[in-house]
Amino acid sequence: MDRKMKPKENTFISEDSKKHLKKELALLTDPVTIIAVLSDEQNKPFNEFSRKLLTELAALSEKIRPVFEKPGSVVAGQYGVTRTPTLLVQPERYHIRYTGAPAGEEAQTFLLALIMASSGQSVLSEASKKRLSELHENRNIKVFVSPTCPYCPLQVLLAVSAAIANSSRVSAEIIEIYENKDLAEEYNSFTVPQVFVDDRIVGRGLQPEEVFIEEVLTAAPVKLKAFEGTEGIIEKDLVIAGAGPAGLTAAIYAERSGIKTVVIEKGNIGGQVAITPVVENYPGFTRIGGSTLMDMMAQQTIQYADIHQGEEVLEARKKGDFFELRTNRAAYRARAVLLATGAESRKAGLPGETEFAGRGVSYCASCDGYYFKDGKKVLVIGGGNTAATEALYLKNIGVDVTIVHRRDSLRAEQYLRDRLAANNIPILLNSTVKEIQGDKSVRAVAIENAADHSVSTMPVDGIFIAIGYVPNNQLAKKLGVDLDAEGYIKIDKGHRTNVKGVYAAGDITGGFKQIVTAVGQGSIAAESVFEDISAGDRKID
Ligand code: NAP
Numbered sequence: 186m187d188r189k190m191k192p193k194e195n196t197f198i199s200e201d202s203k204k205h206l207k208k209e210l211a212l213l214t215d216p217v218t219i220i221a222v223l224s225d226e227q228n229k230p231f232n233e234f235s236r237k238l239l240t241e242l243a244a245l246s247e248k249i250r251p252v253f254e255k256p257g258s259v260v261a262g263q264y265g266v267t268r269t270p271t272l273l274v275q276p277e278r279y280h281i282r283y284t285g286a287p288a289g290e291e292a293q294t295f296l297l298a299l300i301m302a303s304s305g306q307s308v309l310s311e312a313s314k315k316r317l318s319e320l321h322e323n324r325n326i327k328v329f330v331s332p333t334c335p336y337c338p339l340q341v342l343l344a345v346s347a348a349i350a351n352s353s354r355v356s357a358e359i360i361e362i363y364e365n366k367d368l369a370e371e372y373n374s375f376t377v378p379q380v381f382v383d384d385r386i387v388g389r390g391l392q393p394e395e396v397f398i399e400e401v402l403t404a405a406p407v408k409l410k411a412f413e414g415t416e417g418i419i420e421k422d423l424v425i426a427g428a429g430p431a432g433l434t435a436a437i438y439a440e441r442s443g444i445k446t447v448v449i450e451k452g453n454i455g456g457q458v459a460i461t462p463v464v465e466n467y468p469g470f471t472r473i474g475g476s477t478l479m480d481m482m483a484q485q486t487i488q489y490a491d492i493h494q495g496e497e498v499l500e501a502r503k504k505g506d507f508f509e510l511r512t513n514r515a516a517y518r519a520r521a522v523l524l525a526t527g528a529e530s531r532k533a534g535l536p537g538e539t540e541f542a543g544r545g546v547s548y549c550a551s552c553d554g555y556y557f558k559d560g561k562k563v564l565v566i567g568g569g570n571t572a573a574t575e576a577l578y579l580k581n582i583g584v585d586v587t588i589v590h591r592r593d594s595l596r597a598e599q600y601l602r603d604r605l606a607a608n609n610i611p612i613l614l615n616s617t618v619k620e621i622q623g624d625k626s627v628r629a630v631a632i633e634n635a636a637d638h639s640v641s642t643m644p645v646d647g648i649f650i651a652i653g654y655v656p657n658n659q660l661a662k663k664l665g666v667d668l669d670a671e672g673y674i675k676i677d678k679g680h681r682t683n684v685k686g687v688y689a690a691g692d693i694t695g696g697f698k699q700i701v702t703a704v705g706q707g708s709i710a711a712e713s714v715f716e717d718i719s720a721g722d723r724k725i726d
Contacts, residue, residue, distance in 0.1 A: 197237045203245060209296060210246040213303040217275050218250045222261045224269035231286040231364050235270040238287070242296075248303065268365065274345075275302040281348050284368070285361025289332025294341040294359075307346030313398045317351040324401050326357045327381040329374035331555040333582075335459050335476045336391040336452070339494075340378040343397050355401065362556050369556065373625060375647065376543035376553050389543050391452050393495040395513050411499040411511040421445050423714050424510055424519040426498050426660055429456025430479070430700050431691025432525030433486040434707030435714075440489035442715040444521075448490055449512055451497035455479025456527045457654070457692070458700055462551045462578035465600075467700050475551075478700075501663045508664075508686065521686045521714045524661050524674060525707065528654035528692040533566060537621030538650070545627025545647045550575035557647050558583040564630060564643070565589070566618055567651035573597035573605055575651050580608050588612045589632060621648060656693050671695060680710035681717075688713055 198206065221239055223232045239251035254260045256269055264273055272295070274281040279302055287295035301307050307314070326344045330337040341359050348357035362369035362377060369375055372386075380388045380397070387400040387407070399407040423439050425432045428450035439446040453459050461475030470478065486492060496512035501522070503509075510517040530548035532538060538546055547553040550565075554575075557563050561584060565576045568590035579586040588595070588605070593614050595602055605612065615635035622629045622642070629644045656672045667675045667683040673695030680688050690706035692698045 197234075198241050203241075206242070206245055206296070209300065210242070210249070212300050213246055213248040215303050215305075216248045216250050217299045217303045218252060218277070219299070220252045220254060220260060220264065220273040220276050222254045222256055222258070222264075222266040222269055222271045222273075224256050227256075227269055228364055231288070231361075232270045234286045234288055235272060238292070238295075239272075242299075249299065270364075274298050278302070279348055279352050280356030281345055282356070282358045283361075284358055285330075285364040286332075287359075288361075290334060290338050291330060291332055291341065291359065291361070294338045294345065297342060298345045301345060301349050305349065307349040308342055309346045309350055309398070310394065313394055314350045316398050316402060317347060317355070320351055320354050320402055322354065324355050324404060325383055326355065326401060327360055327372070327384070328357070329360050329362050329369060329372065329377050329379040329381075331362055331377045331552065333555045334377045334549075334552040335455070336552060337378045339453070340380060340391050340397075343392070343394060344380070347398065347401050363558065366556070370625065373544045375545050375556055375626060376547050376549075379543060393451065393497065393513055409497060409499065409513050412513060412515050414516065418516045418518050419447070421447050421517060421519045422718055423447075423521045423523060423711075424449060424498075424508070424517050425523040425525055427456065427525035427527055427657075427691070427693075428454040428483065428486075428492055428494070429525060429527045429691055429703060430458060430482060431527075431693075431703040431707040431710075432456075432523065433479075433482045433492075434704045435523050435525060435690055435711040436486050436490040436492075436707075438708045438711035439714055442711065444711070444715055444718060446490040447517070448486065448492045449496045449498055450492060450494045454483045454492060454494060460549045460551050462574060464700065498660050501660060503664070503684070503686070506686070520718055521688065522664065523710050523714065524664075524666070524682075524687065524689040524693055525691045525703075525710075526657040526660055526693050528656050528698070530650065531653045531655050533618070533650050533652055535618060535621055537623065537627075541621050541623055541627045541648075544625065545623060546621060547647065547649050548651070550578050550649050550651075553647075554579045554582060554584060554649070560585050561646040562587075562644065563647040563649060564618070564645050565649045565651055567653070568592060568595040568597065569651070569653060570597045570601060571653070572651040573601035575649055576610050577601070577604055577608060579649070580610055586610060589616050589618055589630075590614055591617045591635070618648075654692065654698070656695070658693065661687075661689070661693070669695065678709075679713035679716075680706060681713055686717075 243249045272283040328344045344357040348355045382404045422445040425448045428448050436446050436448045458475045459479045496514045500511040508519045565572050565588045576586050617633045618630050619633050620631040633640045658672050674689040688710040690710040691703040
């Protein structure tokens with residue numbers, strides 16, 4: 186399906202996408218009714234989008250049965266629908282509601298929701314279904330999303346699945362924040378995905394299935410716990426932690442050498458690249474969306490190795506020549522471990538930063554920028570490539586964006602600086618944000634001028650913090666791996682660490698953090714694993 190927000194007349198679903206869709210729609214078993222409450226007057230592009238989407242899907246499969254209703258109709262009243270567009274999936278059987286058009290990233294989850302509602306089968310594990318069957322109180326799940334958020338679809342899939350698995354108790358509502366700004370404000374939900382159970386926030390960001398199901402059961406936030414079972418230990422040669430470019434490349438190379446490999450990923454496949462709006466320096470692709478590039482790498486990887494998404498390695502220890510690892514879902518025994526756990530956004534430590542996180546303070550422009558797209562004023566803090574790339578993305582979708590940087594020049598590459606100038610993006614140099622201010626959400630920042638130390642207040646609606654990364658080294662610490670002063674893993678030329686059998690690749694090793702380097706490092710680490718395992722003699726002094 187085209188990932189366009191406002192498709193042109195009659196080019197809504199391309200012929201290529203239709204071919205692909207027909208295959209997916211062949212999975213429909215029973216007919217699915219979708220009640221679509223649409224307005225001709227309000228929120229026009231999104232109502233039109235929803236009408237076209239349903240009309241064209243119905244033309245592709247007779248099992249898709251849209252029923253169009255107007256706001257204020259008896260049926261709209263019967264289901265308590267007051268907003269448009271609202272789409273109810275198989276409402277006589279399930280409580281699944283899309284409040285806002287299922288556009289962009291959500292188009293795919295909507296399609297999967299139809300397929301699941303048709304068969305009555307969700308994507309949840311048997312264990313999760315059993316837990317949900319024990320729920321005897323009603324639960325309402327709200328997931329706030331945006332059409333450009335790469336983390337949202339999986340969270341939506343879990344919510345819809347819960348509503349299918351226990352249809353008498355669980356209702357799921359998917360709320361698009363740009364079209365429902367009042368709801369986003371009421372729930373303080375400007376960072377997506379954000380999940381509420383019975384109107385209580387239980388999580389920000391993509392959550393592992395086990396955690397989410399427990400949150401639905403308890404209607405409260407839940408911490409991840411290690412799997413405690415003693416049976417069914419998964420035996421592998423190599424466990425790779427992290428499904429960014431380094432981990433995925435290593436998996437391809439390792440499996441092709443005959444090393445039995447699994448990749449464990451706690452969050453989104455693709456790491457930081459998956460949330461990079463545009464990549465222009467990966468050879469072979471002049472210009473490609475970060476999430477598209479990572480989708481392609483993941484598709485290639487799963488031809489060789491399994492990727493276990495939604496699992497986090499919580500316990501790790503060495504026992505003899507083997508490693509015993511426990512995730513939230515399973516136990517593993519492996520001969521080697523590759524740490525490709527990457528890095529996460531650095532926090533600025535500003536007054537107001539934690540308080541307004543998710544309420545106007547963001548670390549991901551592609552996730553949260555869409556909300557600000559009608560000329561809302563935002564600041565990007567930082568002077569590197571990330572700040573420049575995010576500012577360009579925000580400007581491109583219609584945000585009124587200004588960069589604030591503490592030095593007298595940006596460190597972003599010349600090409601990006603030229604693009605900032607060509608796009609007339611204002612840059613406040615020698616300026617430091619001292620405080621983030623607001624009420625329910627961000628309203629202003631206090632900025633200090635480095636020359637005269639004067640402090641001024643600038644009204645803003647949002648702040649994107651892009652000041653570099655900190656290494657995700659918790660697992661490395663558990664394994665006793667040596668780190669440098671900044672917390673990055675020390676490695677030798679073959680990407681071996683000080684712990685025999687533990688290797689590292691990608692951003693977690695510090696240095697030049699590029700996709701091409703991560704990919705190269707992944708291949709070198711895999712080659713070392715192969716050499717060491719096949720020699721039966723790991724080459725560490
Ligand atoms: P970066 O290159 O480390 O730059 C971080 C920026 O944030 C610097 O300008 C730094 O200022 C500033 N900063 C750091 N701490 C700060 C604080 N507490 N308050 C205010 N400003 C602060 O980080 P990045 O831009 O995220 O890039 C990380 C890596 O990813 C780099 O290797 C980059 O090349 C790569 N990347 C590449 C691309 C691309 O090629 N298109 C896109 C995105 C990222 P100073 O200059 O004063 O130190």
